[in-house]
Amino acid sequence: MKKLLSIATLAAMVTTLVAGEVMVKGSDTMLNLTQRLAEAFSAASPDITVSVAGGGSGVGINAVVNNEVEIGNASRSIKSKEISNARANGVNPVEYAIAVDGLCVIAGPNNPVKRLTMAQLGDIYRGKIKNWSEVGGPNKPITLYGRQPNSGTFVFFREMAVKAEYAQSMRQMNGNSQIVEGVKADAGGIGYVGVGYVKDGGITVIELSSDGTSYSSPLDKSAVDNGTYPLARPLFQYTNGKVKGDAKAFIEFELSPAGQKIVEEEGFFPLNKSLVEKNQGNL
Amino acid sequence: MKKTVVATLLAILAAGSVYALDPGQTELEYNGWFRYLNQSAKFKVTNPTASRSLIERNYLRASHQWSPQFFSKLSMDFLSSSSFADGAGVRIKEAYVDMALPIPDFTLTAGVQKHYFGLIYSWDYTHPDKSLADAQGVCASADYGVTVNGFLPKGLGELQLGVYNGEGYKYTGAKNSIAPELLANLRLTPFAGVQVGASVFAKAKDFSTYKNDKKGRSSDGTKFELGDTANMSRFALAPMAKVAFGPVSLTGEYIVYSYTREYGYYDLNRDTTGTVIDSTLAPRKTKDYAMSGLDLMPMVSLMDRKLEVFGRFSTWERKEQSGDSMPVNLDRSLMRYGAGFNYHFLRRAGGSKPGVAFQLAWVREQSRKEGADPVDTFMAQARFEWNHLFSAQ
Numbered sequence: 001m002k003k004l005l006s007i008a009t010l011a012a013m014v015t016t017l018v019a020g021e022v023m024v025k026g027s028d029t030m031l032n033l034t035q036r037l038a039e040a041f042s043a044a045s046p047d048i049t050v051s052v053a054g055g056g057s058g059v060g061i062n063a064v065v066n067n068e069v070e071i072g073n074a075s076r077s078i079k080s081k082e083i084s085n086a087r088a089n090g091v092n093p094v095e096y097a098i099a100v101d102g103l104c105v106i107a108g109p110n111n112p113v114k115r116l117t118m119a120q121l122g123d124i125y126r127g128k129i130k131n132w133s134e135v136g137g138p139n140k141p142i143t144l145y146g147r148q149p150n151s152g153t154f155v156f157f158r159e160m161a162v163k164a165e166y167a168q169s170m171r172q173m174n175g176n177s178q179i180v181e182g183v184k185a186d187a188g189g190i191g192y193v194g195v196g197y198v199k200d201g202g203i204t205v206i207e208l209s210s211d212g213t214s215y216s217s218p219l220d221k222s223a224v225d226n227g228t229y230p231l232a233r234p235l236f237q238y239t240n241g242k243v244k245g246d247a248k249a250f251i252e253f254e255l256s257p258a259g260q261k262i263v264e265e266e267g268f269f270p271l272n273k274s275l276v277e278k279n280q281g282n283l
Numbered sequence: 284m285k286k287t288v289v290a291t292l293l294a295i296l297a298a299g300s301v302y303a304l305d306p307g308q309t310e311l312e313y314n315g316w317f318r319y320l321n322q323s324a325k326f327k328v329t330n331p332t333a334s335r336s337l338i339e340r341n342y343l344r345a346s347h348q349w350s351p352q353f354f355s356k357l358s359m360d361f362l363s364s365s366s367f368a369d370g371a372g373v374r375i376k377e378a379y380v381d382m383a384l385p386i387p388d389f390t391l392t393a394g395v396q397k398h399y400f401g402l403i404y405s406w407d408y409t410h411p412d413k414s415l416a417d418a419q420g421v422c423a424s425a426d427y428g429v430t431v432n433g434f435l436p437k438g439l440g441e442l443q444l445g446v447y448n449g450e451g452y453k454y455t456g457a458k459n460s461i462a463p464e465l466l467a468n469l470r471l472t473p474f475a476g477v478q479v480g481a482s483v484f485a486k487a488k489d490f491s492t493y494k495n496d497k498k499g500r501s502s503d504g505t506k507f508e509l510g511d512t513a514n515m516s517r518f519a520l521a522p523m524a525k526v527a528f529g530p531v532s533l534t535g536e537y538i539v540y541s542y543t544r545e546y547g548y549y550d551l552n553r554d555t556t557g558t559v560i561d562s563t564l565a566p567r568k569t570k571d572y573a574m575s576g577l578d579l580m581p582m583v584s585l586m587d588r589k590l591e592v593f594g595r596f597s598t599w600e601r602k603e604q605s606g607d608s609m610p611v612n613l614d615r616s617l618m619r620y621g622a623g624f625n626y627h628f629l630r631r632a633g634g635s636k637p638g639v640a641f642q643l644a645w646v647r648e649q650s651r652k653e654g655a656d657p658v659d660t661f662m663a664q665a666r667f668e669w670n671h672l673f674s675a676q
Contacts, residue, residue, distance in 0.1 A: 059634075066588065066634045080388050083438020084472050090527030092475030093438075149308065158351075165306025165350045241475070 022247045025053045026060015026073030027152045028175050029194040030235050033099060033266045034073055040262055041253045048246045054175075057152025064238045065091050070247040072238040075101065075152030075194075094282050096237045098254045100269040102195045102218025103157060103231040105206040106180065108187045113137040115207045115215045118161060118230055124190060125157075127167025132188065144170040145179045145191030156233055157192050192231075195219070196267030225272045234275055235268065242282055255279055304348035304672070312670040316340040318411070319663045324656040332658075338363060339411075339664065342376065354381040355394075376425055376452060381432075388434035395452050398426045399443040399468040400482045401521030401536045402578070409625065410595050411642045411664050415578035419599055421519050421540045422484065423451025426464075440471040440480070449486040449517070460490035460513070470523075478525040489514035489542075500551070507562060509547040515569070517542040530584040541573040571604040591625040595646070613651040621646035623662075631670060640666040 024034055031054045038050035055063075060072035065086040078093055086093050105121060107113060113135055116124075123129040124142055133139045144167055147154040153176075158166065173179045176193040183189035184202055195218050198205050207215040210230045216223035223229040243251050253259050260270040271279070304310055315338065322333035344358040358377035363370060379394030397404040403424050406414040417424055428447030435441065448454070449464025463486070470480035490513065498510035523536040546569075549562035576599040583592045597619040602609040623644030631638045642664040649657045 062634050068587070068634060078438075080434040080436060080438050081441075084434055084440055084470075087438055087472035087475045088470075088478040088525060088527065090476035090529065090532065149304075163351075168307055 020048055020246060022048060022050045022071065022250050023053075023069040024050060024071040024073060024237070024250075025055055025063045025069045027057045027075040027235070028054040028147075029075045029101065029151070029153050029196075030073040030099075031175075033196060033235070033263065033268060036262050036266055037098075037254050037259055038250070040258065041250050044253070044258075045249060048249065050250055056148070056150030057155070058150055061093070061238060064093060064240055065089065067091065067240060070239060071243075071251070074236045074238060075233065076156050077236065078238060091240045093238045093240065094242055096239070096243070096251055096255070096279050096282060097234040097271055097275040098237055098251070098259075099235045099263040100224055100271060100275070101233050101235050102224040102229050102269065103153065103160075103192055103233060104195050104198050104218045105190065105192050105208060105231070106183050106198060107190050107204040107206055108183055109202055109204060110187065111137060111204050113206065114204065115209065117209050117212045119212075121161050121208065122163055125162045125166055125170065126164050127169060140188045143186050143189045145173055145182045145186075145189055146170045147176075147179070147192075148172045148174065153192065153194065157231070160231055160233075161192075194268070195224075199267040221269055224269050232269075234271075248283070252283070255283075304346060304354065306348050306350050308348050309673045310344075310346040310670055311673070312342075312344040312346070312668070314340050314342040314344070314668045315666075316411075317665045317667075321661045323659055326659050328659075328661065344377070352383040355379065356381075374453065384431070384433075386433065387436075390432050392430045392432060393428075395425055395427050396430060398422055398424055398428075398447065398451075399430065399445060399466060400484055400519065401538060402523055402534065404468075408642075408666075409582060409591060410580060410593055410623065411644050411662050411666075412595075412646060415536065415576050415597055415599070416519070416521065416538055416540075419538075419540075419574070419576060421538060421574075422449075423453065425452040426450070427452065427455070427459075428464075430466075435471075438472060440469065440473075440478075442470070443468040449484070450489060458490060460486075460488050462487035462489075464517075476527045478527075479523070481520065481522040483520045484518070486517040487515070489517060501548070505551055506565075507549040507551055509549075512544055512546040514542040515545055531582070532584075533579065533581045535577070535579040538574075538576045538578075540575070541571070543569050543571050545569045571609065573602045573609060575600050588630075589627050591627075592622075593624070593644075594620070594622045596620045600651075611651070613653065616651040617648055618651070619646055619648045621660075631668065636670075637666055637668050639668075642666055 031052065034052045038052050042048065042050055057074035057076050060074050061078055061082055063069040064072035065082065078095065083093055105116065113132060116135060120129065120135050125144060129135060131139060131141055146166060171182065173182060176197040179191040179193050180197050180203060183191040205217060205219060207217045208230050209215040216229045218224060218229055218231065224232040237251065239247060263270050318339040319336050320333060321328050321331050323331040341361045342358055343361065344356060346356040348354045356377050356379055360374040360376045362372045362374065364372060375395055377395055379392050379396040382391045384391055400422050401416050403414045403416045403422065412418065416422055426447040426449065428445050430443050430445035432443050433441060445466045447464045447466060448459040450459050464484050466484040468482040470478060472478045499508060501508055519538065519540040521536050521538045525532060525534045545567055547567045548565055550565050551559050552561050552563065554560050576597060578597045580593060580595045585592065599617050601612045601615040603612045621644060623642065625640050625642045627637060627640045629638035630636065644662045646660045647657050
């Protein structure tokens with residue numbers, strides 16, 4: 001019995017997260033951004049390795065709840081049910097916003113439709129509007145591109161724009177890059193991607209309006225910051241309790257001017273004042 | 284007017300959402316548990332009173348999400364049993380629809396569904412044996428009814444309010460009384476690692492002939508007991524708590540359960556030779572029953588959650604009315620304790636639910652009956668569970 005306990009203890013020690021390594025998992029929207037931040041951080045702090053994996057926001061939150069990683073990436077807020085389950089298992093999810101995303105609605109490069117209302121966008125993704133001519137465009141069937149259900153972007157866009165089930169005809173793509181490529185090659189295509197994925201151009205970024213009078217672009221920092229752009233969202237990282245150790249050093253780097261510069265270079269927006277203050281309360 | 288009512292109802296529905304899956308998705312799930320069980324007195328495993336292999340669970344579940352507002356699930360329990368004419372049977376364990384309510388994170392569930400009493404609905408079989416309320420017949424884990432389910436804001440907990448038949452999912456139609464069971468369940472998670480709560484149910488009357496099966500002569504031969512017994516004023520309360528710190532957790536509940544049984548019988552009149560010469564219908568009588576029990580389960584999760592080591596300690600005390608007093612029925616009061624482990628070879632996608640696991644548990648049951656030997660039960664179980672999502676496309 002003593003021997004069995006020793007083996008179990010040893011095995012537990014071996015599989016315990018290795019010191020000097022921070023594991024991050026979750027949102028695919030945040031994958032490239034976090035990877036860039038990790039590379040820059042490791043260059044400045046060579047003793048600490050940051051491993052980054054995708055899988056979707058739900059996977060990232062679950063990984064924190066199950067104590068599999070130090071940091072879970074999520075492009076949506078954690079749900080009440082997830083917090084309740086986490087707490088019952090002794091995990092206290094703490095939220096840090098690391099960047100702001102203006103989720104972009106994109107169309108092919110030559111599409112004359114430059115503006116949509118949120119109501120039109122919802123009708124398009126619910127399958128009610130099927131042709132570009134119904135929103136002032138050419139007589140061309142609309143091809144819908146979107147994410148897979150494990151993606152936080154899929155959930156965010158559904159809750160903010162679709163407000164019902166997606167049309168069954170929507171092509172569910174693996175990631176943002178695949179959506180961009182799909183829409184670029186499809187004159188009737190429409191898709192939604194993180195703002196970090198439109199910086200290379202070659203596509204139309206559509207301006208959106210909640211009320212049908214004032215339109216704003218996700219590329220306009222002030223519109224995203226002041227909430228005028230209807231598809232702006234913070235990008236979160238979750239930890240079990242207030243972050244500490246190597247993971248804290250990494251998150252502090254992400255929130256530092258150097259980290260926020262990378263956020264901008266990757267096409268996302270740096271944190272506004274209220275998000276910075278909220279983060280400070282959790283550090 | 285009609286249009287306005289319909290439009291209002293639709294607007295209310297559209298305000299809420301219930302996302303178990305994504306709209307258009309269908310999930311197929313299978314739970315299979317193959318168990319070997321050895322039962323003996325005082326560890327005499329080579330001379331067991333029971334030694335058998337069995338399929339303890341054989342569930343096939345299908346779920347579908349129509350829209351953000353509607354979700355449904357069907358769970359079927361396929362049984363192989365010599366008690367069925369064909370040697371096999373199917374039971375419906377769950378068949379319900381979830382509808383979103385306009386309050387965020389609140390849903391209405393209608394159909395055969397989880398019965399939210401004590402630990403019974405959250406019992407995930409870390410210990411392969413049943414939860415205390417299930418094992419002692421306080422209530423079944425599923426029943427026919429309607430429940431309002433809700434999660435409190437900021438992860439503070441959850442609650443359920445339900446109305447059920449109250450006799451459990453195995454009983455239908457004529458085997459259900461007209462008195463509904465009312466149930467309330469509350470779980471609070473005020474801090475990480477602390478969960479507290481309580482469940483309570485009350486039912487005015489059970490139609491319980493099927494349960495008590497007393498049609499026949501009493502053991503002392505003085506009565507012919509009738510089958511139309513009924514459990515009156517059935518009531519149960521179960522406070523629970525769970526504390527978890529890192530890989531260690533302790534889950535416990537305390538159950539109090541009571542009912543009054545109403546029964547009828549004929550007095551059998553015998554001659555001097557003991558032969559029954561006639562019988563007299565006696566006035567119906569009642570008898571009170573009061574039970575209480577404690578269940579504690581400590582657990583340590585090791586090796587990145589691959590290995591779970593657990594213990595268990597339970598008590599159950601049954602008191603039965605005898606005249607004006609309520610003495611303990613020692614034959615039906617007991618203490619159980621034991622230990623075991625689970626090894627998870629694989630977990631399902633998402634990381635929480637078991638995929639392929641091996642479970643081993645030992646349980647010692649000590650009846651409080653004077654002179655009774657303890658009964659040792661060993662359970663070795665292969666647990667294999669999978670699910671697959673089918674998207675709309």
